[in-house]
Amino acid sequence: MTPDEFLRSIEKREPSPAYLFLGPEGWSRDRCRRALVERILPPEDHEQGITRHDLSDEDLNTVIDDARSFSLFASRRVIWVSGAEAALPKRDTGESEAAALISAYLKDPPPGVVLVFDCGRYEFDGDDKAKIQRVEKFYSVIGTQVEFARHTPAAARKIAEELAKERALKIGPVELDALVELLAADVARIATEIEKLSLYAGTARSVTEEDIYKLAPSAKASTIFALVNALGRNDRGASLESLDVLVREGEYLPLALSFLATQFRLAFVAKEARLSGASQIQAYFTKQGTPMWRSRAEQVAQTAASFSVEKLRSAAVKIYETDKALRDARPDDRTVMERFVFEITGK
Numbered sequence: 001m002t003p004d005e006f007l008r009s010i011e012k013r014e015p016s017p018a019y020l021f022l023g024p025e026g027w028s029r030d031r032c033r034r035a036l037v038e039r040i041l042p043p044e045d046h047e048q049g050i051t052r053h054d055l056s057d058e059d060l061n062t063v064i065d066d067a068r069s070f071s072l073f074a075s076r077r078v079i080w081v082s083g084a085e086a087a088l089p090k091r092d093t094g095e096s097e098a099a100a101l102i103s104a105y106l107k108d109p110p111p112g113v114v115l116v117f118d119c120g121r122y123e124f125d126g127d128d129k130a131k132i133q134r135v136e137k138f139y140s141v142i143g144t145q146v147e148f149a150r151h152t153p154a155a156a157r158k159i160a161e162e163l164a165k166e167r168a169l170k171i172g173p174v175e176l177d178a179l180v181e182l183l184a185a186d187v188a189r190i191a192t193e194i195e196k197l198s199l200y201a202g203t204a205r206s207v208t209e210e211d212i213y214k215l216a217p218s219a220k221a222s223t224i225f226a227l228v229n230a231l232g233r234n235d236r237g238a239s240l241e242s243l244d245v246l247v248r249e250g251e252y253l254p255l256a257l258s259f260l261a262t263q264f265r266l267a268f269v270a271k272e273a274r275l276s277g278a279s280q281i282q283a284y285f286t287k288q289g290t291p292m293w294r295s296r297a298e299q300v301a302q303t304a305a306s307f308s309v310e311k312l313r314s315a316a317v318k319i320y321e322t323d324k325a326l327r328d329a330r331p332d333d334r335t336v337m338e339r340f341v342f343e344i345t346g347k
Contacts, residue, residue: 003028006146010039017109018102020084020139021118022132023148027159027187029120032146033080040078040114049074056083060098064105067113076112084117085131088138096138103141117142124149127327156185163191167198171207178296179212181262183255227256228263229299234306236345243337253333254326257340261319266290267303268312277301318343 001009006019015036021029041049048071053063067079089096105115119135122128124147136145151159157180164171171179183189196215201207227246230238246256266285275281281304282297292300307315322340326333 001144001146003032003146003148006032006144007035009144010036015039015114016144017113018106018115018117018142018144020136020142020145021116021120021148022122022135022145023150024120024123025148025150025187026120027191029118029148030188033116036114036116037078040076040112041074042076045074045076049077051077051079052082053079054082055086060087060101063115064101067105067115068110070110077114079113079115081115081117083121084119084139085121085135088134099138099141102139106141120148127324151185151187153180153185156180156187156190159187160190160194163194167194168203169194169198169201169207170203170205171197175207175209175212178209181259182212228259229302231260231263231303231341231344233302234345236341239341239345240338243334243341247334253337254323257319257323257326257337261316261323263299263303264307264312264315264319266300267307268309268316270300270304271307271309271312275301275304315344 019036021032023029037046037050051066053066055063063079063081067077071077087098089098109115117139119132122132122135124132139145157176160176160180164176179193180190183193193212193215197207197211200215201211227239227242230242243256246253266281270281270284273284275284278294278297278301281300282292282294285292285297304312318340322336325336
């Protein structure tokens with residue numbers, strides 16, 4: 001079930017006694033959580049009617065016992081259970097005691113209580129695919145599972161436009177594209193930045209790219225673009241300096257890597273299409289339906305001029321390896337990124 005399908009279902013009928021929320025996307029999850037609370041709890045019970053548990057710190061018996069207990073303070077309850085993956089046994093040996101406990105609970109759930117098991121740790125593809133499938137199997141007794149996959153750039157762009165309209169924010173398509181790309185299509189962060197921009201720019205004037213860069217979270221967007229440009233010039237010293245700024249300001253380095261991935265991919269396409277100059281690049285990608293503003297086209301042109309097709313192809317492999325390394329349990333992000341810079345700028 002998608003988040004939109006979940007929202008429509010609880011509008012039409014009484015919510016189910018239990019749900020499984022799966023996937024890393026936070027904005028849609030928050031919408032669904034708020035809608036469920038509004039649907040289940042009267043306004044006066046919003047504080048007392050919500051209980052939170054974390055299976056990383058508590059066992060499933062505690063959660064189920066709480067769900068079966070009647071509250072003295074609220075007639076209806078929403079019980080939010082984070083870390084749902086922590087209940088899984090170390091080995092998949094059929095139905096475990098924990099799974100049997102959930103199954104027994106759902107045979108006779110108390111009225112007015114909704115359990116939400118939440119697993120936001122895993123992606124739906126890549127190395128996490130098998131893990132999230134195992135979570136799905138373990139909680140298969142729960143009839144309704146809602147998937148929160150990350151938004152595609154196009155979907156994030158559409159939502160960003162809707163959020164801007166809701167706030168009467170005057171932001172052009174070029175600036176909106178820049179905001180979506182800056183935040184790697186993370187709708188939760190996009191929503192936060194649009195709210196900040198509406199307070200900063202108001203409704204009387206249009207938002208500029210400079211406004212977006214000023215309000216960018218953590219390190220400034222200009223620093224991220226400086227790293228992109230330095231790598232595009234094959235300038236190792238400047239690349240390491242920009243990386244140092246990003247680390248000191250606490251920037252989320254996978255975000256910087258996402259920018260780099262896009263930059264090298266666009267440069268590779270430009271190189272393959274034998275495009276020369278920013279004007280040709282801007283016209284080509286715009287015709288293909290890929291948002292491309294002048295400054296971005298100039299960056300792509302610079303990267304395409306600095307790297308051969310072979311080196312761009314090699315960079316794509318290194319970006320994949322670096323992204324995988326950043327997802328390790330306890331990576332040293334700076335060391336991983338420094339190694340990437342040295343490999344990319346190797347002569």
